[in-house]
Amino acid sequence: MSPQQQAPRGTTERPGGERLGAEELRADCASCFGLCCVALPFARSADFAEDKPAGRPCANLRADFRCGIHARLRDSGYPGCIVFDCFGAGQKVSRVTFGGTDWRRAPGTARSMFEVFPVMRQLHELMWYVTEALDLAPARPVHRELRRALARVDGLTRGDAASVVRIDVNALRAEVNALLLRASELVRAEVPGRRRNHRGADLIGAKLSGAGLRGASLRGALLVAADLSGADLRVADLIGADLRDADLSGADLTGALFLTQAQLNAARGDAATVLPPALARPAHW
Structure with missing residues (x-):
């Protein structure tokens, strides 16, 4: 556990x-x-x-x-x-x-x-x-x-x-x-501008450093080893997303929807990663 x-x-x-x-x-x-x-x-x-x-x-x-x-x-x-x-x-x-x-x-x-x-x-x-x-x-x-x-x-x-x-x-x-x-x-409808839809997408190893993913749907997306460093993931729907070994260094996860502690524990991040208040920064980051 x-x-x-x-x-x-x-x-x-x-x-x-x-x-x-x-x-x-x-x-x-x-x-x-x-x-x-x-x-x-x-x-x-x-x-x-x-x-x-x-x-x-x-x-x-x-x-x-x-x-x-x-x-x-x-x-x-x-x-x-x-x-x-x-x-x-x-x-x-x-x-x-x-x-x-x-x-x-x-x-x-x-x-x-x-x-x-x-x-x-x-x-x-x-x-x-x-x-x-x-x-x-x-x-x-x-x-x-x-x-x-x-x-x-x-x-x-x-x-x-x-x-x-x-x-x-x-x-x-x-x-x-x-x-x-x-x-x-x-x-997510309250998020201004275009909201990306990557539901179920194969984004294994994707280069998404600094990506604007605010309000995006990443439901069930495969983000294994993806580079999400510095990405804007505010209010993004992350239910079921596979974040194993994904780099969340400096990413902003404020208000991320349905993000779990288990998903964070599977990822990599740092002191600059912004987390929702209900979640803890993993010890291995």
């Missing part, structure tokens, strides 16, 4: 007046049974030092479910762990879905727990994005629909294990993404 977690936002009201706290959408590794270190597979690559199939604990996972090399993940060949964020799904599965019974003490729960976790992670990610959209004043015309979507997804996360794994996540993501796209368009 990333050493830098996203700062909490506000709270969002659930039906009946109960509040969805920002802490629910922020990873709390101390309350999780190391699920990202067990449930998910990884392949030996620049991101991981070895192969690991889904369901097998990482060799670095300790008996207390903490990472034995957490302070030196990057130097040990595990930068992929640094850029992963479960958005609070780990503690939800561990403490709510399975009521605090871990897979070591109750091995019979392991398979189900490991199947639930990746689904829950996607649901929590959706809730994170919707919560951000609800903080955007220009997106007010879709706030009512966003609140309904948040309540629906939140309710799904509280089902039992069997009901969670049956969720059609792709269909749900498509529905929610349509609202997030509308929110993005409303916010």
Whole structure:
């Protein structure tokens, strides 16, 4: 799990007046049974030092479910762990879905727990994005629909294990993404001048130093190793953009939409990079 977690936002009201706290959408590794270190597979690559199939604990996972090399993940060949964020799904599965019974003490729960976790992670990610959209004043015309979507997804996360794994996540993501796209368009419409559309573009290694990308759509764009130094990325929509090894030195990300801590952790930057207030400057910059 990333050493830098996203700062909490506000709270969002659930039906009946109960509040969805920002802490629910922020990873709390101390309350999780190391699920990202067990449930998910990884392949030996620049991101991981070895192969690991889904369901097998990482060799670095300790008996207390903490990472034995957490302070030196990057130097040990595990930068992929640094850029992963479960958005609070780990503690939800561990403490709510399975009521605090871990897979070591109750091995019979392991398979189900490991199947639930990746689904829950996607649901929590959706809730994170919707919560951000609800903080955007220009997106007010879709706030009512966003609140309904948040309540629906939140309710799904509280089902039992069997009901969670049956969720059609792709269909749900498509529905929610349509609202997030509308929110993005409303916010970016207030940006003066021409707004570039690079949605889903292959910009791997692109030379975009100093580029004027204010209010641009970079949704799902491949920006691996792109040179974005000094780029104007204010109010740019970066949902799902792949920023691995992208150079953000001196870039201005003020008001960037749907940018996550995991994306920043995957990129390179410096002290001159301007970040949104909810995000932390990665330690390796």
